[in-house]
Amino acid sequence: MAKANLMDYEKALELFEVVIGLEVHVELNTNTKMFCGCRNDFGDEPNTNVCPICLGLPGSLPAVNGKAIESSISIGLALGCQIAPTGRFSRKNYFYPDLAKNFQTSQYDEPIAFEGSIEVEVPSGNKYTVLIERAHMEEDAGKLTHIGGATGRIQGAEYSLVDYNRAGVPLVEIVTKPVYGSGAEAPELAAAYVRLIREIVKALGVSDARMERGNVRCDANVSLRPHGQEKLGTRTETKNVNSLRSIERAVRYEIQRQAQILANGGTITQETRHWHEDKGATSSGRPKSDADDYRYFPEPDLVPVQPSHEMIERLRAALPENPADRRKRLASEWGFAELEFRDVVNAGLMDLIEETVAQGAKPQSARKWYAGELSRIANAEEKDVSELNITPAQVAELANLVESGKINDRIAREVLSAVLEGAGSPEQIVKDRGLEVVSDDGALIAAIDEALKSQPDVLEKIREGKVQAAGAVIGAVMQAMKGQADAARVRELVLERAASL
């Protein structure tokens, strides 16, 4: 696959207005599937969490998972949507071997939630209002594995295996209205929007929200039109972009690719596209037209979903704080500089810091750990910070060990590596390895006196008031203590001893 000719990004934005639209599939973490009692756990041995219903065997009928309805309504409410007093399921008919019934039970003209909006902040601090068209319920398909092809793709494969463990897993699809006016920040906005959706569903507790596991999947629609033109350009839909970084890159790529084609007088094909992380490019999928005929009709095997007013209000009352309010609250509680706070938000560290503070750490030291050393390690290991083998409680413990002067920064980094290697809690490690700083002034004073005596010229300078000369003595003392001393205390004592010797 050759990378397409791309127009310079700035130039593309000069020539065209970018319009994006996002479809996010959120997989609910209900115990059972959408329409049957099978375990909602598709990581199990293939085709073990299946039954006549999710296999679509003749005669079987679906029955709606009430918990999935509640989760969907909660998502709708958190997105500021209206909740439909009555919502029907429909059948989306198409043949595909991962689709047990050869139709997907979904919602079509009567989604459970519609017309919401959320405010999304991008890294620059700019805020955009994204209008939500709808959030509807549907079932996932099974998972196809293509065998024999070079890349695991269907092209060139000899045969395919189907795992129906995923068939019937409940999904909520959140569809935005077209998003205008984000200009150069469209890629960042797309990623920030998906991050926000993740935060919301995680806070609601309705999804595990792990993109790398496909709990949250994003299809990004991108179209361009000349500035001032009213008619929307032809869009492409880049499917299943499975990390925030990829979303940003894929949208940027599509903008540059489409701009190049349009500027050369070409036309955009309405189609789905696949994002290739390794190549940093999208490739053509299947043509997609608005006339794709899924022969939708109301699912006759299910009665309409009619959530009661009481149920909706109960779910509304149970909604967690909305992300914007939460940000505002934490910003004031933590007292970070504006830039510091924005970095925390953009790096997705808010949850971790909040939890760490709850475990007793000072906000500023929690921030330093996560934004500093832990982010550095995560980057090096190509992981998310949240995936590192350390809990917020352990980070809090570590931060407090430093804060109380029991260990210094250098030792703390050593303790951190040990924690990440699974050696235990920071306190345990400090204790086991005898890493606590020497806080016995007697031992320190002996070392200081010796250092001062062996460097009389330095002693003289200090006595003359040139306190910066103390550095040489402090260094010698720290070396003698093998680093296990509180440098600030050493400095204090050096000045004291210099005066009294």
Place this chain on the structure above:
Amino acid sequence: MSDLIRLNASELVELLAKGEISSVELTQAHLDQIAKVGDAVHSFLHISGESALATARDVDSRRAAGEKLADLAGVPIAVKDNLTTTDAPTTAGSKILEGWIPPYDATVVTKLRNQMLPILGKTNLDEFAMGSSTEFSAFGPSKNPWDLTRIPGGSGGGSSSVVSSFQAPLAIGSDTGGSIRFPGAVTGTVGIKPTYGAVSRYGLIALASSLDQIGPVARNVLDAAYLQDAISGHDPHDSTSLPGSLGSMVEAAKRGSLKGKKVGLIKQLSGDGFQQGVRNRFAEALKLITDAGAEIVEVDCPSFEYAIDAYYLILPAEASSNLAKFDSVRFGMRVSPKGNPTIERVMAATREAGFGPEVKRRIILGTYALSSGSFDKFYGAAQKVRTLIQRDFDAAFAKADVLVSPTAPTTAFKFGEKVSDPLAMYLNDIATIPANLAGIPGISVPIGLADEDNLPVGIQFLAPAHEDARLYEVGAALEGILEGIWGKRMMDFAPELKVN
């Protein structure tokens, strides 16, 4: 012929309860009859003699031990082959499912097993219940015991011919547009389509989900009542099943009264264009109904004119989607075409080889009716007609307790007569279809033989949704009056089956 097999189910219930007969001898008597006439009538696609006898033995030993059993415990039954059974192949009359043994029992089958009715076997039907004659069964048609050259009705011709040839006292049917009632009418038996949702559809291989309803097939109204009571009730596996109970049908049948009832004669189905012998018997029945103290009132249902058109859009639309799962991937037939067998080609070849002509016709029709551009014109318009028909019924039931019409325009026709003319075939269901579109219950009760061919004629009563008991009450009353006049039961008119 053993006398046992000619007894009504309600009589068997008493004899079994009193210990005067055993379930084993009763079941064996029916298996003997199946052995005798089975080939000639071709009612069964599968016979489960061994498991039926095992159930019968279990019933007998429990009864002997003094255990209190369900009313119908020990009474043999046949089940239409579009209900899933774990111990017998389930084909829905289609080659595409030949040999498939489901891993689960339909809810109705579970109920029959729990109440310990020996299941004799699975009965024939038009492929996926699409037809009025069983001529579209992939495994050959069933015959009408009154005349083996004629159709036993359809799609449930297997169940109607089983009961009318004394191979079983009871059978389970399914009625999407008349598939229980039409076969009942042409075989001189009783067939009921209960209110939509009264009986769970879980495990019924769907034809059209919004129209399908399982119901009883029997030789008289009280027998059918026992069976409806046994199989109805809410099922969490079927979201469309009714939440509550509709009361006791047996009590309604035993009460059997027409006195003071307002019986609505549907103007559009009062017999114009129907076979003369059908009209004659129907007119006589109306007179008997009046004599029994009921009042006949005429009701107008103008939208019935469009019922068949609407039905033949809604049914194929739903069926086209319901039948999509038959793709060879997970179960059933698989045909690999020559050359490069891509999944699309395997699916297409399987469906080409596995489905018969009527199924293909309806899939194509339904796919078209749902396509964008056609949807509003066809499926959407049909749904509007459906609403209008429901309104016609609402207005009619404001004037009458039950409605009445002949069940079918003709008596049993000969094989081959309509098989090549789908429209003529579809017209058989003109009187039965409106009830399915409206979800209301209907019963067909035999009212005698047509003058010109000496073949059975049925009358249909319809009641408002949830008022199934009214059908049993008026049906049993009319049946009682007729049996009084005849001095025997309808099936006693049937000629002795000539078998080699």
